Amino acid sequence: MKITVIGCGAWGMAIASHLTKQGHSVTVWAHSEAEAERLTKEREMPNAFPGVRFPDGITFVNDRRAAADAGEDLLVFAVASPFTRSTAESFKEAIGTGKRITIVTKGIEEETLMTQADILEDVLPGNTIGVLSGPTHAEEVILGMPTTIVSASKSRQLAEFVQDVFISPKLRVYTSPDVLGVELGGSLKNVIALAAGMADGLGYGDNCKAALITRGIHEITKLAVRMGALPVTLQGLSGMGDLIVTCASMHSRNRRAGILIGQGKSMEEAMAEVGQVVEGVYSAKAAKALSQKYDTPLPIIEEVNRVLFEGESAEEAVRKLMMRDRKMESSFRPEDLPECWRTGSSR
Ligand SMILES: NC(=O)c1ccc[n+]([C@@H]2O[C@H](COP(=O)([O-])OP(=O)(O)OC[C@H]3O[C@@H](n4cnc5c(N)ncnc54)[C@H](O)[C@@H]3O)[C@@H](O)[C@H]2O)c1
Structure with missing residues (x-):
C-alpha cells in the first residue's frame, strides 16, 4: 500500500x-x-x-x-x-x-x-x-514490543482496511464502530495522567495511583456515555488500557509534567522542562467545559484544572478529593440492591 x-x-x-x-x-x-x-x-x-x-x-x-x-x-x-x-x-x-x-x-x-x-x-x-x-x-512500538491498538470508524470498511494495513505479529489491531468512545478515552486519560503524576511527585504510593486510575475511568466513562459513547469502549484498550499505561509509565509526558507539578513547579515550568506538547493541559480545560455542557461532575478533572490554572497546590487537591461527600462506589440499579439498601438511610 x-x-x-x-x-x-x-x-x-x-x-x-x-x-x-x-x-x-x-x-x-x-x-x-x-x-x-x-x-x-x-x-x-x-x-x-x-x-x-x-x-x-x-x-x-x-x-x-x-x-x-x-x-x-x-x-x-x-x-x-x-x-x-x-x-x-x-x-x-x-x-x-x-x-x-x-x-x-x-x-x-x-x-x-x-x-x-x-x-x-x-x-x-x-x-x-x-x-x-x-x-x-x-x-516500545519502534522496538517491536508486543502492542495492541483499536481502529475505529463509522465506516466498517475503513476500520477493517486500517486493521489489515497495520496488523502484524508485533501489533495486534482490533476494530470498533465507536469513534467517539475511542477518542474520548484517549484524550481524557491525559488529564488523569497529570493527576497520577502529581500524586507521584507528592511522594504518594501505589494505593493512591490505583484510586486515581479506577475513579478516573469512572469519570471518563460517565462523561463519554452522556455524550453518546458506548460504556464497553471505555473498559477496553483505548479507555482503561490507555489510562493504565499513561498513569504508570515514565514514557508519558503528561505523567512527567504532573510529577514536576507535584514537586512544586508551576504548570509553565513543568511544560518547559518536559519540552514537548503536554496535551493533557489543553484537554483539561476542554474536559471541564464538557463537564459543564453535559452537566456531569468530574471531580478529579476539576481539581486538575484548579492546580493547573488557579494556583491550587496538588496537596490541597488530593485533600479535597479525599474529603468529598460520602457516597456509594457505583450507581447500582435498584433491582440489584438488597431491600435495606433500596429505601432510606441506615444512619
Ligand atoms: N508518542 C507516543 O507514544 C504516542 C502514542 C500514541 C498516540 N500519540 C499521539 O500522537 C500525537 C503526536 O504525538 P508525538 O509523540 O508524535 O508528538 P511530538 O511532540 O513528538 O510530535 C509532534 C509533531 O507535531 C508536528 N508539529 C509540531 N509543530 C507543528 C506545527 N507548527 N505545524 C504542524 N505540525 C507541527 C510535527 O510533526 C511534530 O513532530 C499526539 O496527539 C499523541 O497524543 C503519541
Whole structure:
C-alpha cells in the first residue's frame, strides 16, 4: 500500500517505521523543509529513540501535494493536537475528496470541544475518516514490543482496511464502530495522567495511583456515555488500557509534567522542562467545559484544572478529593440492591 504519515513526531515516526517493515511504501510529511532534510540525511531522532535508525524505505517531504499524492491508499494524521486543524486546513486542496484517512492524535479542541476526527470531518469533508488509538508508547512500538491498538470508524470498511494495513505479529489491531468512545478515552486519560503524576511527585504510593486510575475511568466513562459513547469502549484498550499505561509509565509526558507539578513547579515550568506538547493541559480545560455542557461532575478533572490554572497546590487537591461527600462506589440499579439498601438511610 502507498501510505503517507502527516507529522514526524515520535508517534508518526514509530508508525512510519512499523508500516515500512510491513512492506508498505511510506512517505512522511515534516512541517518544515529543514526537518524533512535532516530526517532524510540523518534518519534518526536520538531524543525520542536513542540508537534507532529509521528504515531506508521511508521518504521525507515537506511539499503538501507530494505528500498527499504519495498516500493514495491511506493518509495517517499524526501531528500534535494543537496543530491538527491548521495542518488539515493547509492540506485541504492537496487532499481533495474520496481519500481514506485515519488520525492517531489524541485531544479535544479547546475552542470548539471537537475531537480529532470531528476536526477532520469538519475541514476535509468528502473523505472517509477513522481513528487509531490505544496503549501504544512509540518507544516500545519502534522496538517491536508486543502492542495492541483499536481502529475505529463509522465506516466498517475503513476500520477493517486500517486493521489489515497495520496488523502484524508485533501489533495486534482490533476494530470498533465507536469513534467517539475511542477518542474520548484517549484524550481524557491525559488529564488523569497529570493527576497520577502529581500524586507521584507528592511522594504518594501505589494505593493512591490505583484510586486515581479506577475513579478516573469512572469519570471518563460517565462523561463519554452522556455524550453518546458506548460504556464497553471505555473498559477496553483505548479507555482503561490507555489510562493504565499513561498513569504508570515514565514514557508519558503528561505523567512527567504532573510529577514536576507535584514537586512544586508551576504548570509553565513543568511544560518547559518536559519540552514537548503536554496535551493533557489543553484537554483539561476542554474536559471541564464538557463537564459543564453535559452537566456531569468530574471531580478529579476539576481539581486538575484548579492546580493547573488557579494556583491550587496538588496537596490541597488530593485533600479535597479525599474529603468529598460520602457516597456509594457505583450507581447500582435498584433491582440489584438488597431491600435495606433500596429505601432510606441506615444512619
Ligand atoms: N508518542 C507516543 O507514544 C504516542 C502514542 C500514541 C498516540 N500519540 C499521539 O500522537 C500525537 C503526536 O504525538 P508525538 O509523540 O508524535 O508528538 P511530538 O511532540 O513528538 O510530535 C509532534 C509533531 O507535531 C508536528 N508539529 C509540531 N509543530 C507543528 C506545527 N507548527 N505545524 C504542524 N505540525 C507541527 C510535527 O510533526 C511534530 O513532530 C499526539 O496527539 C499523541 O497524543 C503519541
